[in-house]
Amino acid sequence: MESQQTALPKLYIGIDIHKRSWKVHCSTDLFSGKSFSMPPDPEQLLNYVLKHFPGFEVSTAYEAGCCGYYAHRCFVSYGWESLVVNPADIHRKGKERHTKTDRIDAQLISRELRDGRLESIAIPEREREQLRSLFRRRNDLVKDFRRVKSYIKMQLLYFGIKVPEEFDNDHWSHKFRTWLDDMVFTYPTAKATLQSRMRFFRFVDQELRDVSTQLRRYCKVHYKKDYMLLRSIPGIGGIVACGILCELGDLRRFNSVKHLAGYVGLAPGVYQSGDNYRVMGMTPRAHRLIRSYFVEAAWQAIRADPVMQAYYRKHLGKDTKKIIIKVARKLLSRTLAVIKTETPYVIGVIE
Incomplete structure (x- = not known):
């Protein structure tokens, strides 16, 4: 009986993207593949794949950076699966943390892509x-x-x-x-x-x-509807509302406040080893610009909203910087709720 191929072979392409050249590593589910350099042109990579890997199901990944999403959109238009990943999400073994070249970076991206350990960042329209x-x-x-x-x-x-x-x-x-x-x-x-x-x-x-x-x-x-919803929240002015719409996109894509707080960086870092447990302060992984905007907006919120002011006064006696971070987190929660329910905020209503 003749055996028939029931699934397409898969090709995994890791790319270390730079302005003047790309370092590319191609691997499949059967062999580790090869690395090569090429000009920064998605069309040339398409021609290479069509010539050497015809009939393969192609997945690509590269690190988010100064080159934006042009390459990603080209790869998607070719019918490929494409991921743009945060560099911090690429796992490195002990030795790999102390050795860095473009070739090694491309190999790591290809390996992580093949093992299914990569997740793409949100690509804005x-x-x-x-x-x-x-x-x-x-x-x-x-x-x-x-x-x-x-x-x-x-x-x-x-x-x-x-x-x-x-x-x-x-x-x-x-x-x-x-x-x-x-x-x-x-x-x-x-x-x-x-x-x-x-x-x-x-x-x-x-x-x-x-x-x-x-x-x-x-x-x-x-973005009139979302803009006016955000403007109804005390502390969030026109520029902060624009920043939320520009940098965070549609807040409805976040599943929970915890998800949004982790993205913005208003979440605590935690260290635990046995009985040793301590909070490390705010996580260093953050959208620093929007986090700073929410902290500044929190100072305005406690002046304009009695509920926020009461929340701030409840924690008086603690470190002022820590209190304002708590207020900023509460303001972030309020922002997500207003957008998801599509209900303007009413000042003085206890949540």
């Missing part, structure tokens, strides 16, 4: 991915804005110029800006330095306002 780029541009501008303000204050301090008490705060009013413009130095070079920094300050200030307006307007139009 193109619209949300490009909206995310605008949100991150705003955060770049915030950093530039803080930096140029520090440079200006540094110059005043260096030359021994004391800022009037009415202007000595984080808010730079028009009067303070005029005071800086009218400042007189002994020599024109110092004045030219300050004028240059003030021009850059005004440019960044205007860019930050324009980008923030564009971001809020887009979210209001295209």
Whole structure:
């Protein structure tokens, strides 16, 4: 009796992606395979697979990084299974932790893919991915804005110029800006330095306002329902709501608050060995930008919502930083509940 092939042979491709080249390792369920370098072109990898592995069921994986999801979308369009994985999820044995090359990385990804130990990160749709780029541009501008303000204050301090008490705060009013413009130095070079920094300050200030307006307007139009639900929560303003929509995507994809808290990084790290048990503080694996936004929003929430304020006061006497993390976790739980139930939050209602 003739035997018939009832299942397609499987090909597992691990790729270490870089800007100028890819290191690729191909293996199957029967042999460990081979490694090679190639230009960063998904089309060339397709031609290689069609030539050397025709009729194989193909699975690919590569680490998330600066090259984005273009390669992933190409692989999916070829009918392949494609995973984009967090580098921390790739298991390394003891020796492998101390030896790192592109070839070894590709082999590890291929091995983990073949053994079924890899899970893909959430891949955003193109619209949300490009909206995310605008949100991150705003955060770049915030950093530039803080930096140029520090440079200006540094110059005043260096030359021994004391800022009037009415202007000595984080808010730079028009009067303070005029005071800086009218400042007189002994020599024109110092004045030219300050004028240059003030021009850059005004440019960044205007860019930050324009980008923030564009971001809020887009979210209001295209994600109006979720945006308004988030805005109903005390402490979550327009920019924080945009950040949640851009970086976390649709919160309905999270199964529980525990799942969401682990993703954001508002979950404790725990160490236990026998009778030795201790909490290690917040987990280092986090979405650091959104975590910082929730912590800042928590400070606003305890001022605007009596329920949050009571929760904060209940823990008074403990470390203030630990208390605000508890409030941020509660705010995160509230955010998920509002989105999943699609019910706006009502201030003062005890949960």
